[in-house]
Amino acid sequence: GAGVSQTPSNKVTEKGKYVELRCDPISGHTALYWYRQSLGQGPEFLIYFQGTGAADDSGLPNDRFFAVRPEGSVSTLKIQRTERGDSAVYLCASSLGLAGAPNEQFFGPGTRLTVL
């Protein structure tokens, strides 16, 4: 694919349910990032993968949030026991992940999560 893809584009769920959001990065990009964006705000960092490992998960708000990238490509963000405050657009980005270089991040279209 030409760019970063995310599925689903929209997800409506009920409070307390479990959701999975998927990100398919640009082929060859070793770095993958998850952000969350609320209305009128800039993207807020959640977690960053370099290859299969989470290089920085300091942005995950609590232990209800978890992300994996088992084969170093596709990543899944998992949210347990969803709360209304989790409603936001979840953005995924990828980059070449070159050490010591400024890495332009390419963003996917996002998944709009609504928790009722």
Added chain:
Amino acid sequence: QQPVQSPQAVILREGEDAVINCSSSKALYSVHWYRQKHGEAPVFLMILLKGGEQKGHEKISASFNEKKQQSSLYLTASQLSYSGTYFCGTPRGQLTFGSGTQLTVLP
């Protein structure tokens, strides 16, 4: 710590110029600029790496002063397509984004 952007919003007529500022309380080694249109993903504009270095994209340029820990984005002879929200991001592996500057260009 989130970089601070100013102004929060600006409205201008096609052909006018605008400046968006981004400042950080922490040392900056580079600054990324992105533009996001309503309902779309952020799109990369440019990265600035050194003090005083200017980069350009269309008629959009930027400067970076690492001593002052700030960057400015210059939009010259603005076009309708420039409308959107502009974010600066400061990298530390991931990007820490400012809260954005909403730019509206009117015909």
